Amino acid sequence: xxxxxxxxxxxxxxxxxxxxxxxxxxxxxxxxxxxxxxxxxxxxxxxxxxxxxxxxxxxxxxxxxxxxxxxxxxxxxxxxxxxxxxxxxxxxxxxxxxxxxxxxxxxxxxxxxxxxxxxxxxxxxxxxxxxxxxxxxxxxxxxxxxxxxxxxxxxxxxxxxxxxxxxxxxxxxxxxxxxxxxxxxxxxxxxxxxxxxxxxxxxxxxxxxxxxxxxxxxxxxxxxxxxxxxxxxxxxxxxxxxxxxxxxxxxxxxxxxxxx
Ligand code: URA
Numbered sequence: 056x057x058x059x060x061x062x063x064x065x066x067x068x069x070x071x072x073x074x075x076x077x078x079x080x081x082x083x084x085x086x087x088x089x090x091x092x093x094x095x096x097x098x099x100x101x102x103x104x105x106x107x108x109x110x111x112x113x114x115x116x117x118x119x120x121x122x123x124x125x126x127x128x129x130x131x132x133x134x135x136x137x138x139x140x141x142x143x144x145x146x147x148x149x150x151x152x153x154x155x156x157x158x159x160x161x162x163x164x165x166x167x168x169x170x171x172x173x174x175x176x177x178x179x180x181x182x183x184x185x186x187x188x189x190x191x192x193x194x195x196x197x198x199x200x201x202x203x204x205x206x207x208x209x210x211x212x213x214x215x216x217x218x219x220x221x222x223x224x225x226x227x228x229x230x231x232x233x234x235x236x237x238x239x240x241x242x243x244x245x246x247x248x249x250x251x252x253x254x255x256x257x258x259x260x261x262x263x264x265x266x267x268x269x270x271x272x273x274x275x276x277x278x279x280x281x282x283x284x285x286x287x288x289x290x291x292x293x294x295x296x297x298x299x300x301x302x303x304x305x306x307x308x309x310x311x312x313x314x315x
Contacts, residue, residue, distance in 0.1 A: 159205055169220065171208060172217055182283075197300050198304065243277075276306060
């Protein structure tokens with residue numbers, strides 16, 4: 056596709072057709088066309104997007120599991136064994152799988168979502184459905200791979216019909232998240248959406264006010280942004296998410312050094 060676009064012997068209409076097909080596919084894939092990431096040139100009714108990577112954002116860092124990471128891996132594994140058969144609330148009876156969370160045990164960056172959905176419940180892994188695919192793209196848009204970071208939810212079990220978590224469920228489940236964070240010791244946390252942000256920070260303040268700036272949880276920096284599922288419902292949120300995750304990456308580099 057790129058070669059086809061660059062080949063000077065292609066006619067203008069061939070190039071436009073190729074770009075239209077790419078744009079259609081990208082929209083179907085839920086690709087993040089962030090406003091600031093693109094220069095948009097208009098030719099008649101055809102919009103030709105040109106990707107523009109801002110310097111310092113799309114730096115791909117290798118996953119290196121440090122000695123500390125290996126120790127964390129053992130501790131997390133042991134903790135998962137200890138809690139995976141939890142029956143402290145009624146979700147223990149309705150779940151298919153306990154979704155512990157996954158990623159780099161030595162991660163300096165942790166993403167926190169709300170609760171597993173149907174796909175996550177089925178596979179026992181966090182963020183693997185449609186919003187998970189978008190989250191993976193968001194993570195990659197700031198130069199990480201999904202395996203570089205750790206992804207956890209506030210609740211480990213799926214609430215039936217994806218209803219919001221009940222306060223009693225959060226109360227019994229949140230200590231699991233605290234313990235996971237104690238083991239991983241991230242330098243920075245990104246909360247996704249209102250429920251995870253409000254629960255972690257113990258506030259009633261809404262995501263619109265909290266997003267995109269440095270917050271604090273027990274000495275660990277927190278950056279909140281909209282949940283990927285909100286972006287799927289309303290793609291306009293992607294612009295704000297892009298701003299927030301660029302800030303997240305800047306803060307990560309400041310706290311961890313850009314080569315970490
Ligand atoms: N939404 C979440 O908050 N977490 C998941 O794991 C999937 C969807």
